Amino acid sequence: MRIAIDAMGGDHAPYAVVEGAIAAAEEWPDTKIILVGDTAVIEPLLQGKKLSNIELRHASEVIEPDDEPVKAVRRKKDASMVVAGRMVKEQEADAMISAGNTGALMTIGTLVVGRIKGIERAALAQMFPTIDGAGVLVLDLGANVDASPEQLVQYAVLGSLYRSKFHGLTKPSVGLLNIGTEAMKGNELTKAAFPLLEQAPIHFVGNVESRDVLRKPCDVIVCDGFAGNIMLKSVEGAASVIMSELKKEFMRNFLTKLAAAIVKKGMLQMRKKMDYTEHGAAPLLGVSGLVLKGHGSSNSYAFKNAVRQARIAIQNDLVRSMSSEISNGSEM
Template sequence: MRIAIDAMGGDHAPEATVEGAIAAAKEWPDTEIILVGDQARIEALAGSLPSNVRIHHASEVIGAEDEPVKAVRRKKDSSMVVAGKLVREGEAQAMISAGNSGALLATGLLVVGRIPGIDRPALAPMIPTMDGRGVLALDLGANMDASPEHLVQYAIMGSIYRNKVHGIAKPKIGLLNVGTEAAKGNELTKHAYPLLEEAPVHFLGNVESRDILQTECDVIVCDGFAGNILLKTLEGAAGTIMGILKKQFKRSFMTKMAALIMKPGLAEFKKFDYKEHGAAPLLGTNGLVLKSHGSSDAKAIKNGVRQARIALQNNLIESISKEFNRGSDNK
């Protein structure tokens, strides 16, 4: 399999992306890594590359401050857009970027293209849960607004992802809401609820945000506005808790000793580290597109490659396309 990495995207690019890509190439020699970006800078950092890593030169970079759609249309030789073209043309089977999130969505839509039958791709990161299974949440920021029909599409794609990538036979679907009763919520969730009941998924009903980390659901669906707030709140809370713990454990010799004793238990917090999950898929594009956190380090990039490999090995894109084409054929 061939995976293109936007070597210039992210806060720590290209150093972190190049280091992570090389680590992934050494870990999985059956995978070809294509580093897309400034060839001279990549070569200066990489030195001697593994045999399964090659560089595809791109002369431009889309920055965090760039307006997404304009940047994708104007910077046609940017590392992100070129990586998208490699996927569209079949030279790569997946692309990973830690760059501008809006630009990556635009790349998915305008360059890679949508799967027929899907209106809007959705960003679908894994949120860790207390039981270790995690919950796939979508959309967490690709589209600020959504229709009830979009939420149904998210549910179907999320169900297929959990089945194909994580081996869950009958994924349980929840609708993010302010209450568990069917009549609760805004106009979007009220209209989406009955549609989800009729959809070809195992719909359990509404789920409140306070229950996300302990939910029995495998997939949570919501619009991108609410989803992004949920994600940032969880990230902020986890970071704050870890900061408080570190401060308290450093207070004295005794607290440092206590930290050593508790270290195995504190390892549970690693579940909440985005570096462990690597990248989130943009579900709905006609080719595998994954978004890594903007501040990804080499470890996160390597784990993003791992995520891409699992999705490719389990024919994720083909399975989603088949499901939505089947629906079109039945109309």
């Protein structure tokens, strides 16, 4: 299998990208990793390591975080992210990973790689940690700020198929993110989407509130990208503050340090559950190739885990099987 990585995308690129790629290449020698970007910058970071399954592909341009997505993709034809997307489209790579500009990656997924037939918009889907350790898949997390009721139904189908194909769930339950559990709660979008979701070929369980997400009210939660991105960043921010404050309290005096030593193992397990680097990257569901979006702050461990995710998806023939299910209109 061949995985193209945008080596220039992300807050810690290219250093963290290359480190993660080296770790992944050493662990999975059967996987060819193609680092796409400025080879003059990337090559010295390999530190002379001659790994037969790491390949460099030169790209002379970079899409910056503040670039306007559509314009950047159209004007910067030789940007690392665009080149990686083109490799997936032309089947030179089985998957691509980038931690760069989200809007640009969405544009590449739509205009370069292309959507699955019957899907209007792709969606970013990510596993949220839950107290039972199983996790819940949430989409959309920001690929599209707005969505129509019909598009929320498509997200639900995509998310349900993903959990079925990727995680082996036989009948994934799907909930609609809302401000209350009653059927008529919410804004015009959620009120219009609710009856459509009831009729969709999924196991719809109704509305769910954001306060219950970490308790795993269902297997898949759908929402528009605006609400989803706010929820994602709220959870990340809350987790960061809580862990920071706990650390401060545990270091206050001898007795609290003793208490910290007693609960250290449990705290580390909880921290691991909430750590986005464990999940690696979020797949862009609905495009006709495997595209994964890493967190902008991804470190080398996150990039390695993104490769792990891509490998599993390729092994399960995820995109082809999802495309086949959607085109056949099969019920879940």
